[in-house]
Amino acid sequence: MWLQSTAVFSLAITFCAVCESAEVLSASAHHNLAMASLQSSPQTALSNNNQKAPMVIYQQALNHLLGRNGVDKSAKKAADLFKTLASQNWSSAQHMLGNMYYSGKGVEKNDLLAYKWLSLAAKNNIQLAEAIQVKRKILHKKLRANLSDQSFDKVETWIAEWEPESSRTQVN
8 A cells, every 4th residue: 555655646746747847737736636637547556467557657658758767758659658548548648648639749739639638638537627628628619610510529429438448348
């Protein structure tokens, strides 16, 4: 339990550092977001023996994003790792991936995918929803202006019906 608490605290501090570099929220809000996101994530510290623990993957993604702990700085590698966790319904990773699509960092800039991942993060975590409300509104307005009503409705349905990978496939 102590090891898990230490890992959660370490991850929360790392999350704070990433958000501060993005100038998103105040330092105390970063800590609260990270802790709330970790507590509400559907998968916690351990997964089965064939997979790395989600927090280890998240830490690796942050290391690549920031180029620290002896890891080469690579936004693309970070995005790939965030994508792995985002597809498993980790709201913090969905938030980070949405921001990367929003800015085109490590991935090709894509307003539709930014909106998708930020919407899913907001749906899964109320604290993240409050933090990303402005970006979601901007993306919503852009997509509404560039898509037909029918296409935009399909996007909203696509997001509403999205299921994490773990729900679509059973891992033995």
